[in-house]
Amino acid sequence: MNVSVIIPAYNASQFIEKAIKSALEQPEVVEVIIVNDGSQDATEEIVTDLQKTEDKIKLLHHPGKVNRGRSATRNLGIQKAISKYIAFLDSDDFYLSNRFKNDAKLFSEHPDIDGVYNAVDFYCYRAISEEEKKQLVLNTVTQPIEPSQLFEALISGKYGHFQIDGLTVKKELFDRIGLFNEELKVAEDTDIFWKMALKGKLVSGIIDKPLASRGVHETNIFNNKEVYAVYTIKMYESMFFWAAKSKLSLYFVDILLKWIWLLRFKQNKSLLKDIQYWLFLFSNAPSVFLTYLSIKYFPLVQKRKKIFPFIFK
Numbered sequence: 001m002n003v004s005v006i007i008p009a010y011n012a013s014q015f016i017e018k019a020i021k022s023a024l025e026q027p028e029v030v031e032v033i034i035v036n037d038g039s040q041d042a043t044e045e046i047v048t049d050l051q052k053t054e055d056k057i058k059l060l061h062h063p064g065k066v067n068r069g070r071s072a073t074r075n076l077g078i079q080k081a082i083s084k085y086i087a088f089l090d091s092d093d094f095y096l097s098n099r100f101k102n103d104a105k106l107f108s109e110h111p112d113i114d115g116v117y118n119a120v121d122f123y124c125y126r127a128i129s130e131e132e133k134k135q136l137v138l139n140t141v142t143q144p145i146e147p148s149q150l151f152e153a154l155i156s157g158k159y160g161h162f163q164i165d166g167l168t169v170k171k172e173l174f175d176r177i178g179l180f181n182e183e184l185k186v187a188e189d190t191d192i193f194w195k196m197a198l199k200g201k202l203v204s205g206i207i208d209k210p211l212a213s214r215g216v217h218e219t220n221i222f223n224n225k226e227v228y229a230v231y232t233i234k235m236y237e238s239m240f241f242w243a244a245k246s247k248l249s250l251y252f253v254d255i256l257l258k259w260i261w262l263l264r265f266k267q268n269k270s271l272l273k274d275i276q277y278w279l280f281l282f283s284n285a286p287s288v289f290l291t292y293l294s295i296k297y298f299p300l301v302q303k304r305k306k307i308f309p310f311i312f313k
Contacts, residue, residue: 117204144203
């Protein structure tokens with residue numbers, strides 16, 4: 001099994017060397033692609049220095065060495081990767097021993113699968129509170145999930161979630177689902193996970209102990225709740241438009257609309273605003289507009305049915 005590891009890097013000088021070396025230690029890794037996303041610190045110098053003794057390291061930039069964000073940066077790495085298998089590693093994270101050993105076994109024994117997801121834990125570079133200690137536990141799904149049920153399990157959160165450092169997929173899967181959504185500043189990983197679950201066959205690998213560690217420090221993007229508040233619903237909208245365009249079963253489209261409207265109604269907008277939002281959704285998904293879902297999720301119908309029992313029946 002040959003794996004291309006893609007590391008998006010922006011001002012990552014504090015962590016990048018540890019991330020790269022952890023990938024190089026994995027025997028299955030044939031290339032480590034660092035895409036420098038317009039860093040203004042010593043990231044490029046560190047990577048260039050490591051290249052002098054390790055030819056598996058490849059350094060890429062966007063044209064003009066501009067900053068384009070995590071999605072575009074990962075996409076460039078995917079497009080340039082040479083291996084059949086793709087794995088990701090954030091620049092402030094690192095792999096643990098035998099990261100790909102079990103993945104290789106699963107892909108060999110089950111050639112029809114498209115991806116394997118594994119558990120990831122947290123490594124703290126700063127002091128954390130007692131409350132954070134309770135939250136920063138193993139990032140994993142709590143039990144093996146049938147591939148056909150994975151999307152519903154992930155969107156509900158009932159059995160936990162998985163994280164990008166623990167995911168290994170066939171490169172060809174991106175031909176079916178598309179690349180990362182470059183309009184999303186955050187939640188782009190959730191967006192791609194759900195698409196993979198809907199159009200691919202993903203199985204659980206090692207979910208009871210970590211195969212990678214996620215760095216916790218002062219500048220983590222997941223600390224920015226305001227950004228996530230804006231882009232979480234954008235991610236759901238993106239998924240809905242993608243599902244409609246991909247002509248997925250209305251069963252799955254219905255699930256997405258249910259969660260979109262739950263988020264929407266928590267915002268407590270006026271009926272007029274909700275109708276305008278309904279028009280925005282369905283005018284951008286004409287294949288769904290002509291189905292029963294456009295009536296089911298029309299705001300007047302929703303409010304008359306008192307929304308929650310109607311949606312969850």
